[in-house]
Structure formats: structure tokens, C-alpha cells
Amino acid sequence: MNLANLNIGKKIYLVTGILILIFTASSFWLYGQYRDQLYEGSREQLVAAVDTAWGIIDHYSRSVGEDLSRSEAQMLAKSAIRALRFGNGSYFWINDTTPKIVMHPIKPQLEGKDMSAVKDPNGVYLFKEMVNVTAKDGAGFVEYQWAKPGHDKPVDKLSYVRRHPDWGWIVGAGVYLDDIQSRIAAAFWSVIGVLGFSLLVSAALVWFLARHVSHPLHQTVEMIEEMEKGHLDRRLNMDRKDEMGRMARAMDAFADSLQNEVVASLQRLATGDLTFSIEPRDSQDVVRGALQKLEQDLNRVMLDIQSSGEQIAAGASQVSDSSQSLSQGATESAASLEEISASMNEMSSQTRQNAENADQANRLSDEAQAAAEKGNQQMQEMVSAMGEIADAGQNISKIIKVIDEIAFQTNLLALNAAVEAARAGQHGKGFAVVAEEVRNLAARSARAARETAELIEGSVDLTERGSHIAGQTAEALGKIVDGVTKVSNLVSEIAAASNEQAQGIAQVNQGLAQIDQVTQQNTANAEEGAAASEELSSQAAQLHNMLSRFKLKQHAMTAAPSTIPAAAPPRPPQPAAGNGNWGGGSAAPRGEEMIALNDDEFGRY
Structure with a gap:
């Protein structure tokens, strides 16, 4: 509530x-x-x-x-x-x-x-x-x-x-x-x-206070609502000495003033009679002051309108001729712009395709560079692994030499054991057999160690040769990586230049589109201006007929023209001076947003 x-x-x-x-x-x-x-x-x-x-x-x-x-x-x-x-x-x-x-x-x-x-x-x-x-x-x-x-x-x-x-x-x-x-x-x-x-x-x-206050207020509100609807015949007629009575008398006086002065003057104004006079009560009387100013301003404005009608009729013919000439030039400019726009669109399409091909070549070059770098890295790892294999072969050769020395010492021990077994006679036969087996085993170990050493030496030679070949291959891959990097940089520069060219051509197309839009708008405005000027000429005559129904005060009637003079003969169209634009059309309206095109900006492309 x-x-x-x-x-x-x-x-x-x-x-x-x-x-x-x-x-x-x-x-x-x-x-x-x-x-x-x-x-x-x-x-x-x-x-x-x-x-x-x-x-x-x-x-x-x-x-x-x-x-x-x-x-x-x-x-x-x-x-x-x-x-x-x-x-x-x-x-x-x-x-x-x-x-x-x-x-x-x-x-x-x-x-x-x-x-x-x-x-x-x-x-x-x-x-x-x-x-x-x-x-x-x-x-x-x-x-x-x-x-x-x-x-x-x-x-x-x-x-x-x-x-x-x-x-x-x-x-x-x-x-x-x-x-x-x-x-x-x-x-x-x-x-x-x-x-x-x-x-x-x-x-x-x-209850007594509410009735004593609300009932007069209710009647006053109803009267104000009726006045808002334009019904000025109702009166309160309250015979009271308090604030409610004063308000009722003020409302009745206000309704009388509206009905007998304001509304009567407005009714005369509605019939075209501007000879009524209003006298404000004082300097603060805004209603009667506004009506007085309205009466004075309307008399002055109607006089000015009548004197301006002939100027409108005379200028309408000149505006029509100029508009026809402007429309023809704008139409020719629009046709030229359409041809230029079609050519620029074709160039933009080709440049955009070149930029896309350059981008694709740049991506392929980057992939080739990455593959070469990866191969070079793997070759470096292989060279390192071959060196480790060679070092391992050297270590194995040392171990084989140790095994050979062990076999030699074992053989000596076996000989000593056989000599001692021979000295022992019958009791050392079993020991002699064992010593003979140990001697044979030592001989076999020495022979196997020599064969293993020969194989390892051959493997080490092959590993060193492989390391040498891998180093040469790594050096060749490094040169390939450098070449691919240079090619990738060149392709990147080509792609960037192609993209900048495509952007520049897009800006040119945008500028041409705006110029074409402005030209089309000028053409439409020129045609509309020609039609409007013809309509304006006929409206000027109709305006004079409408103004003749108003009855002005005596001083305004003496100054008003009785008829509208004949319109001036049409002026032949004059060709527009060329200003460097296509078709010699007029400049674009100030409200249009234009892109400044500078030929010096295209040198970088």
C-alpha cells in the first residue's frame, strides 16, 4: 500500500x-x-x-x-x-x-x-x-x-x-x-x-474532522478533474470563511477567467482571427502574458511567412536545376567507382591467396627446420653413444688382459702342482690328474681370451669408424638446419609482406566502398532535392492560399503582400569544377566517416 x-x-x-x-x-x-x-x-x-x-x-x-x-x-x-x-x-x-x-x-x-x-x-x-x-x-x-x-x-x-x-x-x-x-x-x-x-x-x-476536511477537498478535486477535461461550467459556490472557502472562491474565479478570457481568445484564434487583445493582470500573470505574446508573435510570424513565400517560390526552381545536374554527375561517378571496386576486389583476392600460400610455405619450412634440428640432435646422441661403446671396448680389453694373466698364473700353478705330484709318487697321482685338468682349463681360458680380445679390437675399430661417419653426418645436418632456418626466415618475411599487402588492399576497398556509398547517397539526395524543390514551388502557392484565411491586425495587413510574384526563370545547369574526384561529383557530406588514403603508405608493400 x-x-x-x-x-x-x-x-x-x-x-x-x-x-x-x-x-x-x-x-x-x-x-x-x-x-x-x-x-x-x-x-x-x-x-x-x-x-x-x-x-x-x-x-x-x-x-x-x-x-x-x-x-x-x-x-x-x-x-x-x-x-x-x-x-x-x-x-x-x-x-x-x-x-x-x-x-x-x-x-x-x-x-x-x-x-x-x-x-x-x-x-x-x-x-x-x-x-x-x-x-x-x-x-x-x-x-x-x-x-x-x-x-x-x-x-x-x-x-x-x-x-x-x-x-x-x-x-x-x-x-x-x-x-x-x-x-x-x-x-x-x-x-x-x-x-x-x-x-x-x-x-x-x-470521523467529524475527516468529513469536515475531506468532503470540500473531494468537491474541489472533482472540479479540477472536470477542468482538466476541458469542462469549465462547474462552480463550487462554498459559503465558508476558512481556508476551504478561500480555496473554493479562488477556484471559481480561476474557472471564470479561463472560460471568459483564455478560452474565448483561443476560440477566436482557432477561426483565424488574430485581432483579439489580452491585458495581463500584472507582470507575474504568466497565462495572460503568454496569450498576449502569442497574439503578437502570431501577427508578426504570419507577416514574415507571407513575405517569405515569394522567396521560397523563386529559389525552388534554382534548386531543382542544380539538383538535376548534381544527380547526373553523381550517377557517372558511381559507375566509375563500381568498375574500380571490382578491379580492387580481384587484386585483393589474388593477394590474399598469395598470403595464404606464403603462410603455408612458412609452416612447412618451420616443420622441416624442426625435423632437421631433431635429426641433428639424434645424430649427436648417436656420436656420443659410439664414443661410449668405444670406451666400453677399451675397458673390456683391459679385463681380457687380466683374464689372460690369470690363465697364465693358473698354468704356472698347475705345472708346480704336477711337479709336486711327481715327487709324491704313488700318493700324488690323483693330485697330478687334477693339476693336468687345471692346466688344460687355463690353456683354454687363455685361448678364449685371445680370441675375445681380437673380436673386441675389431669392434673398437668399427666403432671409431662409425663415430667418424656420424660426426660427418652431424656436420652435414647442421648445415642443412642453417639453410632451412634461412629459408624459413625468408618465407616468414614474404608471408608478412603478403599479409600487409592484403591489409592495405582491404583498406583501399573499404575506402572505395565508403566513397561509393557517399556517391550513391549524393545521387539519391540530388534526386530527392529536385523532387522536393518542385513540390516546394507548388506548396508555396498553397501556403499563400492558406495564409489568406487569417485576419491580422491593421498594421500587419498593410505590410502583407497581396500576391506572390512570378518565379524567376530556371537557370541553365553549370558543369561542376573538377577537383580530382571520379566523375567530378561533390565532396562527401561532413557526417560521413572517411578513411584517409595516402599513396606513400603503399611503398612498403
């Missing part, structure tokens, strides 16, 4: 309703505070009263052993508390932790009776609850139902109990909640009555 769209009556009702809601909420808040204070005051009263009775018990408990015995002190304490009252006659009672009633001033028959099984109608074992509450904190509140003195039906009761630690007595007192609730109910109905009376009075006053 938008408050700005509500009428004044609804706004008054809304504000009043908000104030009533605030007043109602405040009243109920105060009622809640009063209710809470009643309950809190009752609790504080109970605590103070029970603390007083507990102080009496504590006083007599401290007197035990001095002047009194324990039983005497307890008897005096019970007598003092039995007669003690607070509030509206509320009493105190005493029970122990068993729980048994020690003292009860209202029902003495309960004294000495076990109350552990006593419970209220809600099932609350009230005396057990008192014992439990005082066992935790020494004191506390207990809510239950108990019969009031002189009544049989139990009512809600709030009690406060406190335990004395020496004697184990629990002294307590309570208040009946129905008394508090009756006071709260009385306060509630008082609040409701005041609120109801206030609401009725407020509603009556607000």
Missing part, C-alpha cells in the same frame, strides 16, 4: 488508528508491569515475613544453655510465632524434616501429625516439597493448593519456607493467589473500560 495514493480522510483514519494502537499497547504494557509488580511484591512480603519468624527461632536457639533449656526455648519460640501475623491476617506454621507439624495456629489438631502423605488436588506432596526445597538451598518457594480459613474448596497458594539448621525446624508462610488475581482482574477491566471510552470518543472526533 502506497501512503501517497490514499485520500486525506483515509490518511486521518490511518494516523488515528496508529495512535490508538500505540495507546492500547502502552496501556497493556503498564497493565503487565502492574501484574508483575503485584506478584513480585507478594514474594518479597513472604520472604520478609518468614525471615522475621526465622529470626525469632534463631534468637531462642541462641538462648539455649544460658537462661533457658532447649524445650523451654522451643516453647517460647512456638508461642511467639503462633501469635505472629502479617498482611491481611496471614499466619506462620512450623514443621520439621520428618515432616511433622510442630506448630499450626489455625489447625492445632495437626500438631505432631505426620504430613508426608498429604497432597493437594493436583497430586503435589507439599510438605515433602518443602523439605526438599530447604534441603538444597535452605529456603525456597512452593506452589500448591490449600483451603482458605472459612472455606472448604482449595485455592492456589504460594508459600515461602526456611529451615533452621540447629533445630531442624522449617518455618513457612503463604499468600492465597486468588486475592492477587482478583486485584489483577479489577485492574484489567479498568484498563479495558478506559480504552473503550477513549476509542469511542476518538472515533467520533476523527
Whole structure:
């Protein structure tokens, strides 16, 4: 809901309703505070009263052993508390932790009776609850139902109990909640009555104020709406002395002024009568001042229009001739531009194809360069591997020499063993056989080592020869890589130059297209100008006929021409001076965006 769209009556009702809601909420808040204070005051009263009775018990408990015995002190304490009252006659009672009633001033028959099984109608074992509450904190509140003195039906009761630690007595007192609730109910109905009376009075006053304000405003709004529709016959005619009456009289006077002065003058203006006169009330009268200025300006403008009609008719013929000449030159320029544009498009296509071929050759050259570099790298790796194989062959030759020396030493040991076996005679035969086998094995090892050494030496020779050939091949591949790199660079330069040529030709085509567009536009404008000038000539005559219906003031009528003179004879078309453009056409309009073409820029291509 938008408050700005509500009428004044609804706004008054809304504000009043908000104030009533605030007043109602405040009243109920105060009622809640009063209710809470009643309950809190009752609790504080109970605590103070029970603390007083507990102080009496504590006083007599401290007197035990001095002047009194324990039983005497307890008897005096019970007598003092039995007669003690607070509030509206509320009493105190005493029970122990068993729980048994020690003292009860209202029902003495309960004294000495076990109350552990006593419970209220809600099932609350009230005396057990008192014992439990005082066992935790020494004191506390207990809510239950108990019969009031002189009544049989139990009512809600709030009690406060406190335990004395020496004697184990629990002294307590309570208040009946129905008394508090009756006071709260009385306060509630008082609040409701005041609120109801206030609401009725407020509603009556607000209704009277809303009617007194909104009804005149409603009539004024209806009159303004009728005036907006152009209906000026309605009047308010309010006989009041307040602001509403002043507004009504001002609206009626405004409607009279509009109807008798402004609208009457406009009606005369609609019929072509410009002889009316308007006198503003003062310098701030913008409506009558505007009408006066309109009357003066229209008389002056109509006079100027009549004097300008003959100039329009005379110039229309000249514009038509010039437009025909311009149209013919522009048509020839457009045909030439179309031929040049077709040739440039063909050149652009060929240049673009050359650029694409150069790009493809550049890519192939880059691939060849990459392949040559990769082959050169692999050849370098092969040369390195051949060198490692040669080094490994040298190491194997050394190992073979070691094996040959081992075989030689083994042969010597076998000979020594055979000599020793011969010396041993019969006992050394078996040893001699072993020595002979070892000698044969050493001979075979030496022979195999020599053969292996010969093979390795041949392999090393072949490896060195392969390394030499691989080095020559790597050197040749390096030269190939250098040649391919140079070719790739040249192809890249050719591709770049071809792309720049294609871009330059594209810019030339764009410039030619813009020139052709401008030429076509000039041709169309020239044809339209010729047609417009012919139409203008006929409209000038029609304009004079239309202006003749206006009735001007006397000073304007004397200055207005009676007829339009004959148009000047048409001027023969003159050829346009050449300015370096194709077809000798006129320059392009200022609004067109042109590309500056400089022949010096094409030297780099």
C-alpha cells in the first residue's frame, strides 16, 4: 500500500488508528508491569515475613544453655510465632524434616501429625516439597493448593519456607493467589473500560474532522478533474470563511477567467482571427502574458511567412536545376567507382591467396627446420653413444688382459702342482690328474681370451669408424638446419609482406566502398532535392492560399503582400569544377566517416 495514493480522510483514519494502537499497547504494557509488580511484591512480603519468624527461632536457639533449656526455648519460640501475623491476617506454621507439624495456629489438631502423605488436588506432596526445597538451598518457594480459613474448596497458594539448621525446624508462610488475581482482574477491566471510552470518543472526533476536511477537498478535486477535461461550467459556490472557502472562491474565479478570457481568445484564434487583445493582470500573470505574446508573435510570424513565400517560390526552381545536374554527375561517378571496386576486389583476392600460400610455405619450412634440428640432435646422441661403446671396448680389453694373466698364473700353478705330484709318487697321482685338468682349463681360458680380445679390437675399430661417419653426418645436418632456418626466415618475411599487402588492399576497398556509398547517397539526395524543390514551388502557392484565411491586425495587413510574384526563370545547369574526384561529383557530406588514403603508405608493400 502506497501512503501517497490514499485520500486525506483515509490518511486521518490511518494516523488515528496508529495512535490508538500505540495507546492500547502502552496501556497493556503498564497493565503487565502492574501484574508483575503485584506478584513480585507478594514474594518479597513472604520472604520478609518468614525471615522475621526465622529470626525469632534463631534468637531462642541462641538462648539455649544460658537462661533457658532447649524445650523451654522451643516453647517460647512456638508461642511467639503462633501469635505472629502479617498482611491481611496471614499466619506462620512450623514443621520439621520428618515432616511433622510442630506448630499450626489455625489447625492445632495437626500438631505432631505426620504430613508426608498429604497432597493437594493436583497430586503435589507439599510438605515433602518443602523439605526438599530447604534441603538444597535452605529456603525456597512452593506452589500448591490449600483451603482458605472459612472455606472448604482449595485455592492456589504460594508459600515461602526456611529451615533452621540447629533445630531442624522449617518455618513457612503463604499468600492465597486468588486475592492477587482478583486485584489483577479489577485492574484489567479498568484498563479495558478506559480504552473503550477513549476509542469511542476518538472515533467520533476523527470521523467529524475527516468529513469536515475531506468532503470540500473531494468537491474541489472533482472540479479540477472536470477542468482538466476541458469542462469549465462547474462552480463550487462554498459559503465558508476558512481556508476551504478561500480555496473554493479562488477556484471559481480561476474557472471564470479561463472560460471568459483564455478560452474565448483561443476560440477566436482557432477561426483565424488574430485581432483579439489580452491585458495581463500584472507582470507575474504568466497565462495572460503568454496569450498576449502569442497574439503578437502570431501577427508578426504570419507577416514574415507571407513575405517569405515569394522567396521560397523563386529559389525552388534554382534548386531543382542544380539538383538535376548534381544527380547526373553523381550517377557517372558511381559507375566509375563500381568498375574500380571490382578491379580492387580481384587484386585483393589474388593477394590474399598469395598470403595464404606464403603462410603455408612458412609452416612447412618451420616443420622441416624442426625435423632437421631433431635429426641433428639424434645424430649427436648417436656420436656420443659410439664414443661410449668405444670406451666400453677399451675397458673390456683391459679385463681380457687380466683374464689372460690369470690363465697364465693358473698354468704356472698347475705345472708346480704336477711337479709336486711327481715327487709324491704313488700318493700324488690323483693330485697330478687334477693339476693336468687345471692346466688344460687355463690353456683354454687363455685361448678364449685371445680370441675375445681380437673380436673386441675389431669392434673398437668399427666403432671409431662409425663415430667418424656420424660426426660427418652431424656436420652435414647442421648445415642443412642453417639453410632451412634461412629459408624459413625468408618465407616468414614474404608471408608478412603478403599479409600487409592484403591489409592495405582491404583498406583501399573499404575506402572505395565508403566513397561509393557517399556517391550513391549524393545521387539519391540530388534526386530527392529536385523532387522536393518542385513540390516546394507548388506548396508555396498553397501556403499563400492558406495564409489568406487569417485576419491580422491593421498594421500587419498593410505590410502583407497581396500576391506572390512570378518565379524567376530556371537557370541553365553549370558543369561542376573538377577537383580530382571520379566523375567530378561533390565532396562527401561532413557526417560521413572517411578513411584517409595516402599513396606513400603503399611503398612498403
